[in-house]
Every structure is written in structure tokens, then in C-alpha cells.
Amino acid sequence: METGRDEIARSGLDARQRLNEMVQKGIFSGFEYDDHGQRGPVHEPGFFCSAKVLGGHGWISSEVCSGHTKKLAQAAAAARLLEQIMERSKRPSVQQQMKGIREQMVGQP
Known part of the structure; x- marks a missing residue:
């Protein structure tokens, strides 16, 4: 049975993969963590x-x-x-820019 932590970690890993994909596609220039x-x-x-x-x-x-671990x-x-x-993509001033990002992510308008 999956625990709440496992679910968060899996969704976070999915988010990390998506953010890394955005960097690879040139949507962002970099992705990193700041340790607090x-x-x-x-x-x-x-x-x-x-x-x-970036x-x-x-x-x-x-x-x-x-989290209970760094990961x-x-x-x-x-x-x-x-x-x-x-959330930012829903703002009218950013919608056109995010439309381009979504098109790059899925390969279609």
C-alpha cells in the first residue's frame, strides 16, 4: 500500500522529470535546488x-x-x-508565452 510520502515523492519525481524536460527543450535555461x-x-x-x-x-x-529526507x-x-x-500560465499577461511552452511540451497547439 502506498503511503502519503510515497505519493508525494512519485508526484515530485514526475515534476522533476517535467522540469528537466522543459530545460532540455530550451523552455528554461536551468533547474536547480537551494538547500535550506x-x-x-x-x-x-x-x-x-x-x-x-531560470x-x-x-x-x-x-x-x-x-521532507523527512532530502529527496x-x-x-x-x-x-x-x-x-x-x-498558476502563472493562467495569468493573461503570460498566456501567450505559456501557450508556446505547452506547444513545445506536447508538440502541437
């Missing part, structure tokens, strides 16, 4: 990080996300960043 440290007791640490992509107008960053924190940050990118 580890907190909590040794037996139950919390890891914190944010994700960011676009034509500078960096787009996620908020700081956490889970990165997955959560990637998923949140992808959500933010999709």
Missing part, C-alpha cells in the same frame, strides 16, 4: 529546500518545502514549482 538546511532531532530530521528554474525574465523559485524535500519543492509555473 536540516532541522529537528537526529532520529527524525526535517530537510528543507526550494527549487528554481527563464527569460530571471529565476522562478518555489517556496521552501520540507522528499526536493520532490515537494519541484512539485510546488511546477504548480507555480502552471
Whole structure:
């Protein structure tokens, strides 16, 4: 049976794959994580990080996300960043730019 953490990690990995695909297709120039440290007791640490992509107008960053492992924190940050990118695509001023991104991702209008 899948736990909530497994589900988040899988969706985060999917988000990481999608963000990496966007970089490979030239939609963004880079994709990376910023480490915000580890907190909590040794037996139950919390890891914190944010994700960011470099676009034509500078960096787009996620908020700081956490996880019980560094990989889970990165997955959560990637998923949140992808959500933010999709939210921005709904803004009228960005719709034309995002239309081009979607066309590049799926190969059709």
C-alpha cells in the first residue's frame, strides 16, 4: 500500500522529470535546488529546500518545502514549482508565452 510520502515523492519525481524536460527543450535555461538546511532531532530530521528554474525574465523559485529526507524535500519543492509555473500560465499577461511552452511540451497547439 502506498503511503502519503510515497505519493508525494512519485508526484515530485514526475515534476522533476517535467522540469528537466522543459530545460532540455530550451523552455528554461536551468533547474536547480537551494538547500535550506536540516532541522529537528537526529532520529527524525526535517530537510528543507526550494527549487528554481531560470527563464527569460530571471529565476522562478518555489517556496521552501520540507521532507523527512532530502529527496522528499526536493520532490515537494519541484512539485510546488511546477504548480507555480502552471498558476502563472493562467495569468493573461503570460498566456501567450505559456501557450508556446505547452506547444513545445506536447508538440502541437
